Amino acid sequence: MSAGVETAAAVATLGAARPRLRLPLGIVAGGLMLLALTGATALAPVLLPTDPNAQDLNAMLQPPSAAHPFGTDNYGRDVLTRVLYGAGIDLRIGVLAVVFPFIFGSLAGAVAGYAGGWADTLVMRAVDVITAVPFMVLVIAIVAFLGPGETNILVAIGAVDWIIFARLVRGEVLREKHLEYVAALRAFGFGRGRIIFRHILPNAIAPAVTFLASDIVLVILTASALGFLGLGLRPPAPEWGLMIAEGRTFMYTAWWVATMPGFACMFAGIGFILVGDGLADLLRVRGQ
Amino acid sequence: MLRYALGRVGQMVPIALLVTVLIFLLIKLVPGDPASAILGDRATDASVAALRHQWGLDRPIWEQYAVYMRNLATGNLGQSLRYQTPVTSMLPRRTSVTFFLIVYSLLLSVLIAVPLALVAALYRNRWPDQVIRAFMALPLASPPFWIGILLLIVFALKLRWLPAEGYGEGFADHLQHLFLPALTLSYAFASVLSRNLRSSLIDVLTTTYVDFARAKGLRGRTVLFGHVLRAAMLPIVTLVGVRLSYAIGGSVVIETVFAIPGLGSWMVDSILSRDYVVVQTLTLMFALGTMLINLTTDLVYPLFDPRVRVG
Numbered sequence: 196m197s198a199g200v201e202t203a204a205a206v207a208t209l210g211a212a213r214p215r216l217r218l219p220l221g222i223v224a225g226g227l228m229l230l231a232l233t234g235a236t237a238l239a240p241v242l243l244p245t246d247p248n249a250q251d252l253n254a255m256l257q258p259p260s261a262a263h264p265f266g267t268d269n270y271g272r273d274v275l276t277r278v279l280y281g282a283g284i285d286l287r288i289g290v291l292a293v294v295f296p297f298i299f300g301s302l303a304g305a306v307a308g309y310a311g312g313w314a315d316t317l318v319m320r321a322v323d324v325i326t327a328v329p330f331m332v333l334v335i336a337i338v339a340f341l342g343p344g345e346t347n348i349l350v351a352i353g354a355v356d357w358i359i360f361a362r363l364v365r366g367e368v369l370r371e372k373h374l375e376y377v378a379a380l381r382a383f384g385f386g387r388g389r390i391i392f393r394h395i396l397p398n399a400i401a402p403a404v405t406f407l408a409s410d411i412v413l414v415i416l417t418a419s420a421l422g423f424l425g426l427g428l429r430p431p432a433p434e435w436g437l438m439i440a441e442g443r444t445f446m447y448t449a450w451w452v453a454t455m456p457g458f459a460c461m462f463a464g465i466g467f468i469l470v471g472d473g474l475a476d477l478l479r480v481r482g483q
Numbered sequence: 484m485l486r487y488a489l490g491r492v493g494q495m496v497p498i499a500l501l502v503t504v505l506i507f508l509l510i511k512l513v514p515g516d517p518a519s520a521i522l523g524d525r526a527t528d529a530s531v532a533a534l535r536h537q538w539g540l541d542r543p544i545w546e547q548y549a550v551y552m553r554n555l556a557t558g559n560l561g562q563s564l565r566y567q568t569p570v571t572s573m574l575p576r577r578t579s580v581t582f583f584l585i586v587y588s589l590l591l592s593v594l595i596a597v598p599l600a601l602v603a604a605l606y607r608n609r610w611p612d613q614v615i616r617a618f619m620a621l622p623l624a625s626p627p628f629w630i631g632i633l634l635l636i637v638f639a640l641k642l643r644w645l646p647a648e649g650y651g652e653g654f655a656d657h658l659q660h661l662f663l664p665a666l667t668l669s670y671a672f673a674s675v676l677s678r679n680l681r682s683s684l685i686d687v688l689t690t691t692y693v694d695f696a697r698a699k700g701l702r703g704r705t706v707l708f709g710h711v712l713r714a715a716m717l718p719i720v721t722l723v724g725v726r727l728s729y730a731i732g733g734s735v736v737i738e739t740v741f742a743i744p745g746l747g748s749w750m751v752d753s754i755l756s757r758d759y760v761v762v763q764t765l766t767l768m769f770a771l772g773t774m775l776i777n778l779t780t781d782l783v784y785p786l787f788d789p790r791v792r793v794g
Contacts, residue, residue, distance in 0.1 A: 324501040328770040331732025332750075336766040339754040340512035412624060419626050420736050424751050439629055443740075446632065447640045454636070457629030464624025 219476045225469025239279040247280040247433045256449040266451035277433035278459045289415040295353040300360025308368030309391045322358040338426045360403045367399035401478045408471025412464045561760035570764045581745035588668035596673040600680035622671040631667040631740040648742035664741040683715040724780030728773045
């Protein structure tokens with residue numbers, strides 16, 4: 196009996212019409228860009244067998260050439276190799292840092308929206324307080340006190356970033372909880388937890404999932420800013436922000452050292468944004 | 484209107500208090516003992532104990548917070564360990580620099596975003612629109628400090644049109660020195676602004692009162708600037724408030740790129756020299772500034788949109 200009700204509720208909310216399976220161009224283009232970047236990063240040890248930190252004092256600050264397509268830096272390190280190894284670091288931080296905010300924020304938002312009362316007040320006051328401090332300032336401040344390093348970056352971003360997901364999911368749950376299928380589930384005596392997590396959350400999560408791609412970009416830009424300020428990873432890590440900071444000293448004589456990692460970051464960012472926008476289109480079509 | 488304003492201020496007070504708690508607790512994140520972390524390896528037990536006592540770290544936490552709040556209330560924002568001066572002595576000048584930068588970038592953003600959004604909306608889905616949208620999407624994917632460095636390389640180092648860093652002396656000099664940093668900040672700002680303004684313009688362009696204005700025989704330009712742009716700017720007022728918070732955050736990094744003596748570069752310097760009290764105070768200043776801006780946009784909004792005032 197209960198399985199029947201749940202299936203009926205699921206069908207009613209998902210909509211009976213299945214959309215045609217046509218991927219938006221953005222997802223394909225963005226996906227290919229990200230695939231190219233991660234593929235190149237994964238293959239970097241094979242394609243570019245030099246160590247990203249290998250110094251060659253005979254080839255310092257060489258402009259881009261066939262031997263060094265992105266040039267070399269002040270220690271004669273190959274910038275292309277470092278940019279590709281850097282992708283491993285920055286993409287890893289970008290993906291890892293959104294895991295906790297996505298899960299915790301979505302759960303907190305769902306519970307706050309459904310339960311209301313003190314749970315809602317508690318979550319929303321926390322959201323208000325964190326919103327009051329500019330995102331970048333608060334992340335920088337937390338890292339300032341915790342100290343630099345990859346783990347601390349993840350902690351700082353996690354502590355601030357969850358509020359976006361909480362707000363997104365709460366709004367959706369507030370709309371969803373007054374719909375008839377929820378009343379029906381309640382009438383059948385289903386527990387709160389089951390209604391929230393098995394029925395409402397799957398319907399309310401779409402905006403949060405769509406936002407994930409933009410959030411990864413936000414996190415990568417934030418992590419690189421921390422690296423640039425000297426609050427992120429320590430040298431000689433080939434992290435993009437740190438590489439841009441190191442290249443700044445040679446801006447006039449060797450523009451490529453500071454600019455190439457930025458182009459890589461922009462490439463990854465555009466890839467994620469295209470995927471995110473495409474995903475939003477796809478979910479909007481499904482919503483209709 | 485007065486009740487609305489008082490209500491908004493009333494909502495802000497408890498949040499501001501909770502923000503002070505959050506920022507007060509930041510010092511607890513320091514691994515180990517903050518006093519010995521600051522004094523370093525050469526510290527003696529006596530000097531660590533003295534600093535702990537001076538900061539009240541040897542008292543219970545609620546007492547520490549009470550002292551912190553009493554200090555804030557009496558205008559004592561702490562002492563910079565590095566410069567051995569009260570934070571308040573450097574605050575006004577640094578704040579004015581950052582304020583100048585933010586306002587400058589806001590003006591530039593509007594100057595960039597409004598014409599681009601108008602062109603994009605009028606040529607909707609044709610090539611000028613596509614080009615503008617692609618160009619304005621780039622800052623969403625790029626590190627702002629990197630865009631700053633690109634501008635610096637091209638306009639300051641190669642072309643030598645503008646100074647590379649610093650703040651300069653006198654208003655005209657400030658305008659010149661802060662042009663590239665303000666432009667860097669405004670690129671990201673204008674990106675969001677032009678996107679929203681474009682869709683808002685498209686909405687207004689298809690309303691019946693615009694058709695009516697045209698049917699009355701008003702000239703195209705009068706309709707565009709007198710009716711369409713005015714109505715389309717409304718949702719943007721709120722957006723400005725939200726985005727200013729990002730601009731303030733971005734200024735921390737951009738001030739460091741262009742060596743501007745504002746609050747942001749001061750914060751970074753203080754972090755690198757473990758001047759925790761200054762970091763704490765500056766975080767609070769940034770938070771209060773952001774809250775004030777949001778309050779102001781909420782209070783200004785009804786002046787543009789009478790519907791809120793009545794409701």
